[in-house]
Amino acid sequence: MPKNFSPHGKKPRFKQKQLIQIYRRLLKYFGHRNWWPARTPFEVMLGAILTQNTSWANVQRAIHNLKRVKALNAQKIAAMDLKKLQQLIRPSGYFRQKADRLKIFANFFLAPPIRGSIARMKKIEPARMREMLLAVKGIGPETADSILLYALGHPVFVVDAYTRRIFARLGMVPQKIDYEQLRKLFEQNLPRDSELFNDFHAQLVALGNQYCRKKPRCSSCPLAELEKCRTDS
DNA sequence: GACCAGGCACATC
DNA sequence: GATGTGCATGGT
Numbered sequence A: 001m002p003k004n005f006s007p008h009g010k011k012p013r014f015k016q017k018q019l020i021q022i023y024r025r026l027l028k029y030f031g032h033r034n035w036w037p038a039r040t041p042f043e044v045m046l047g048a049i050l051t052q053n054t055s056w057a058n059v060q061r062a063i064h065n066l067k068r069v070k071a072l073n074a075q076k077i078a079a080m081d082l083k084k085l086q087q088l089i090r091p092s093g094y095f096r097q098k099a100d101r102l103k104i105f106a107n108f109f110l111a112p113p114i115r116g117s118i119a120r121m122k123k124i125e126p127a128r129m130r131e132m133l134l135a136v137k138g139i140g141p142e143t144a145d146s147i148l149l150y151a152l153g154h155p156v157f158v159v160d161a162y163t164r165r166i167f168a169r170l171g172m173v174p175q176k177i178d179y180e181q182l183r184k185l186f187e188q189n190l191p192r193d194s195e196l197f198n199d200f201h202a203q204l205v206a207l208g209n210q211y212c213r214k215k216p217r218c219s220s221c222p223l224a225e226l227e228k229c230r231t232d233s
Numbered sequence B: 001g002a003c004c005a006g007g008c009a010c011a012t013c
Numbered sequence C: 001g002a003t004g005t006g007c008a009t010g011g012t
Helices: A016-030 A041-050 A055-069 A072-080 A083-088 A095-110 A119-121 A126-134 A143-149 A161-169 A181-186 A194-211 A221-232
Strands: none
Touching: A016 A194, A016 A221, A041 A055, A041 A095, A041 A143, A055 A083, A072 A095, A083 A095, A083 A181, A126 A143, A143 A194, A161 A181, A161 A194, A161 A221
């Protein structure tokens, strides 16, 4: 049984040293990831909704279509004919559901207190902003946190399927750990630094994309290296 | 042809 | 509160 892991699944604990060590190994392996792949904060927010349970390649097709008709802004999305929006984002899957979500989000963004301004959005206290985002239909914890971190620059750790899968495989957390619990584990055991949170999550996605799909135990997988971090500390 | 991808809302128990 | 299900496209 790995150290720092409670078999009863109640309170897994990391050591700060372990997490930083894992991050450093990933950084060495993948280099800085420079996330999020988008030109504007609003594009980050659209991407965060479009990528729900969807591969990024498909999201890119949808964003490309929106870009082509110059609709990567809240006014255009809010005003656009619903059927047209559905067709543009079709490659990202769940297109009916996501078209609704994009419109709801665009209207939320245009309404007070944000009134279409990223600057105004950034001024809202992060915990309050998180509550506001979670109250928007179509925005759950991961999407809200992606927006807080990658669009607004707040130090919030984004937990996704890869994060859970990788740390469960390292034996550092139970497989069924819930979102908030895992998020707090990271936030409480890392320096509160949005640059670090940004790149760490991006590294985990890079690892997940390249090594956690087809061949979970291939020898070149850096996960094997990461397992040492667990026991070294 | 099955399985998966950078989730979420809603129904049901 | 926990678990199950629908949503949908494109790559492997």
